[in-house]
Amino acid sequence: MIEKKLSIEEIKAKIKVVCICKGIKQGRICEAIQNGADTIEKVNKQTGSGDGGCKATRCGPVIKKLLENNGKIILEPYETKVDDDDLDF
Numbered sequence: 001m002i003e004k005k006l007s008i009e010e011i012k013a014k015i016k017v018v019c020i021c022k023g024i025k026q027g028r029i030c031e032a033i034q035n036g037a038d039t040i041e042k043v044n045k046q047t048g049s050g051d052g053g054c055k056a057t058r059c060g061p062v063i064k065k066l067l068e069n070n071g072k073i074i075l076e077p078y079e080t081k082v083d084d085d086d087l088d089f
Contacts, residue, residue: 013073018066019059021052026073029063033071040064 006014014027024047032046040056040063043049049063050056056063065074 009075010073013075018062019047019049019052019056021054021058022048024049024059026062026066029066030071030073033066038067040067043067 014025014030016026017023018026018029028047029043029049032043035046037043037046040050040060043063043066044051044056049059062074066072
């Protein structure tokens with residue numbers, strides 16, 4: 001089996017955190033989608049995302065976009081919203 005080499009952009013995107021509360025990266029979310037998770041709820045169940053303090057208000061929109069993209073890594077910039085109220089210092 002021949003493995004495709006990832007570009008620097010693909011590597012950076014794969015390790016970008018989607019679920020800030022749980023530290024779950026885009027690569028893990030994409031793997032869940034590629035393995036059959038076809039709803040936000042199924043992705044959350046397989047990865048543990050959406051179960052943190054914000055209850056998917058921040059990662060939910062990104063997961064939705066990844067589902068629409070069939071689990072392919074998103075290379076263009078995106079933001080996961082962070083409110084000051086969500087930070088525990």
